[in-house]
Amino acid sequence: MPDLSLNGVRIDDTFAEAFDMAATGVIITAPTAKWAEIAAKTMTGFATSVIACGCEAGIDKILSPEETPDGRPGVRALIFGFDGAGLEVQLRNRVGQCVLTSPGSACYSGLDTDKRLKLGATLRFFGDGHQISKKLGKTRYWRVPVMDGEFTVEHDTGLMEGTIGGGNVLILGRSFDEVLVAAEAAVEAASTVEGVILPFPGGIVRSGSKVGSKYPAMIASTNDTFSPVLRGNPNSNLDPDTGAVLELVMDGLTFDAVKESMRRAVHAACELGPGRGIQRISAGNYGGNLGRHHFHLRDLI
């Protein structure tokens, strides 16, 4: 079988293994783009992995005033979880603690689907009886009195099932500095796809994991095959001159969105080429039996 490569960068003939998830989204607006982003970043903080954080969340896109319901600057954040019930709890806690509290904010439905999750339906109770319901057409809004005026929040938001979590790309290179440059470029390219978030810090994971551990209590542990300091292990998957590996993880509303996001990430990283220290692209999987969705790197070239 001929080796795969892109711009001189070797592409492993492997696949990323991804899982079915449930997703919801909210549009957060504020008087300024700065405060909309602060509210959204706070709300999507500590939301990298659904196992430990309860959900995976991130900013999907920045919205101009023309694109938001109330004509103010905004962002759309997507939240991925196991199921609707879990997402509802996440919405209540995260929007309640991070958006409701943020100066001048308002929060609206970010997904237009038939299945709905409670949003203002629970947050309205903060109003202690002073909250005001306003139904315009089919949409119900809640106006909750707060110390800077009014928190406006839509009654519910959409739930989308059959969305995909766990698309990933591994970037292998000569040195940490060079791989980080490539990973940053890949995150920027991958983020341009609508309906995709990269939930890890700056979109990048440095501690890729494998399933299981020598310690019985741990369900996941370090991905030793890709750790440069573990070269020499029989299972090491690194070349002698590979100095660092960084991973991108993407969750998306559709298979095609995740695939396109991975494609843009791979191309952006490979564009730097071996001359800038980028040697190889790989992907993480669990043998193909755990996740229903497989993204083969050979399809992305």
Next chain:
Amino acid sequence: MAALTFTLKATPPERLDLSALVPARLTGLSAAEIAALAIGSTRSGVTLGDMFDIAGDDPTEIRITGHERLDNVGRGLTGGTIAVDGDVGIYAGRAMKAGTVTVSGSVKGPYLGTAMTGGAIRVAGDAADAVGGAVPGAMHGQAGGLIVVGGSVGDYAGDRMRRGVLVVKGYVGDAAGVRMVGGTIVARALGTRAGLGMKRGTLIGKTVADLEPTFVPTGTYDFPFLALLRRYLETEAPGTGALVPQKNPRRYRGDMAALGKGEIIVD
């Protein structure tokens, strides 16, 4: 299928009850059966066929020649459209749940859209008293949907209104939104006694005449609700979004003699 069209033959000799002219009542009836429907209000036994030339066969799209003696137009409507070319009388669109009633003339009788829960009523001209209000003894007036009046309306608009939106491009008479428990009324100008006894709900106008002393100023109001309302109105009734104040309108809460959760927002 062509719109089911009722063309008035002559001035009605008595008030006519057109509550039968809704899709739910007409679907499945033959032309002869429709023509035989009794619509009179006296012992004369006037039928549809006596008063109207009937054409077309699509009961979900009804067209009627208007006259101020036509009562109950679109009453209890549950879907489809009714377009009136001219005026209508009392109880138009009363208790309708869905669909659209449009009136190219004016509503000459009171109680337009009373107890409606959904759908839309659009009137090009004026409307009389108690638009979206409550009939005597009723607990609630308009309880959903949208009423748009191009001209002005009489007194007691939105009396005991519960939900929905009432938009008046012109002037609203006295006692608008009295005893309101919810919903939104938007107008160019509100008359005296606006919102008297209201528990909840919103009155919005460029001006209000003689605000009741039981309304308390809460300062200027510049929050997203007004933008949401403006956008909703522009979508549903283009040109009416401008009725919503743009810059730092004043907000009064009241009626403090009642529950005090209502508001009047004035430019």
